[in-house]
Amino acid sequence: MEQNKAMEKRILRRKLTNTIFHGVFLASTLFGVVALALLLIQILIQGWGWLDWQFLTDFSSRKPEKSGIKAALVGTMWMMSITAPLTFIIGVSTAIYLEEYAKDTKLSRIIQTNISNLAGVPSIVYGLLGLTIFVRVFGFGSSVLAGALTMTLLILPIIIVASQEAIRAIPSSQRHASFALGANRWQTIVRVVLPSAFPGILTGAILSLSRAIGETAPLIVIGAAAYIASTPSSVMDKFTTMPIQIYTWAAQAKPDFHHVAGAGIIVLLIVLLGMNAIAIFLRNKFQRK
Structure with a gap:
């Protein structure tokens, strides 16, 4: 009892x-x-x-009723069109090397530890790194290319770690079955490992690109314009982005600029959700396969 x-x-x-x-x-x-x-x-x-068509097609102005987000919207699209493929190719390639080719040595463990630590470094540090390397050493100036490369450095650790976890989650039995059928290591990676790991890799890409599109501090450090009345026509042109433009409007003394900043935030959210929706669609498509 x-x-x-x-x-x-x-x-x-x-x-x-x-x-x-x-x-x-x-x-x-x-x-x-x-x-x-x-x-x-x-x-x-x-x-x-x-939020109307005039807001999307006009440049920023000293008058809130005439202010638009065209330059910032186009500048963001330019930057992300360079950052996204660079980050994806370099990040996934690095993850494949570390998980499939690199041996478990002291050097590889040091590299792995540093990559994991870099994911938590404040973004302003990457801005200073981009200012030193891309703006001054390489002479890119305050261009779209310098901004895109700085954003690539910022989000690379995130997509590398996420891709490693996705590749590591694939059972070894699938690799052994591929080897038993006569496939070499590269054929196994391309035809077995990557298709299975792709949904997880895309999840990391969603997180990393979402961070990149909303960052402000690194771009301010490398000299991205707070006001510009033109859109980039090449990767070496000056540019601004939506977060910088929104911050500039929010810092204005006139109350109407706060409404303009709210409209800019709505546009930024629509762009961000659109990018994420495409990535989620691709992820679910590969998951079904």
Whole structure:
């Protein structure tokens, strides 16, 4: 009897602990969701009335009613069109080498540790690195190319780590089966490992590109323009991006510029969600395969 009572007390204690932690985790989740919902509602109320075709096709102006986001929108597209393929190719290639070719040596472990640590380095540090290497040493100046290369350095560790985890999750039995059928290492990687790991790799790409499109500090350090009345026509032209333009509007004293900044945030969110939707579609397509 005493043993049964002790067992019942332990069960009740475990159930109570489970209920308490369930409530804490649910409250934490709801807090984040509610805060995000309130922020989005505030932005929509503040900027929706200022979002029209003129806002998308005009350049920034000293007058809020004439301000547009064209230069920043085009500049962001230019930068991401360079950053995305560079990051994907270099990041996935590095992950393949580290997981499939590199031997477990002291040097490879040092490289792996440094890559993992670089993912947590503040973005301003990458801005200083880009200013030193791309702007001054290579002489690219405050161009689209310098900004794209700086963003590539910033998000490379994220996609490398995510790609490594996706490749590492593929069972060794699939590789052994491919080898047993006569395939070499490269054929196994291309036809077995990468197709299976591609959904996880795309998840890392979504996270990394989402960070790149919203960064401001590194671009300010390398000299991206806060105001520009033209769009880039080559990778060596000056540029600005949507986060920098939004920050500039939000810092203005006139209250109407805050509404313009809200409209800019809406455009940035639409672009970001559009990029993520494409990546998620591709990820789900490969998952079904």
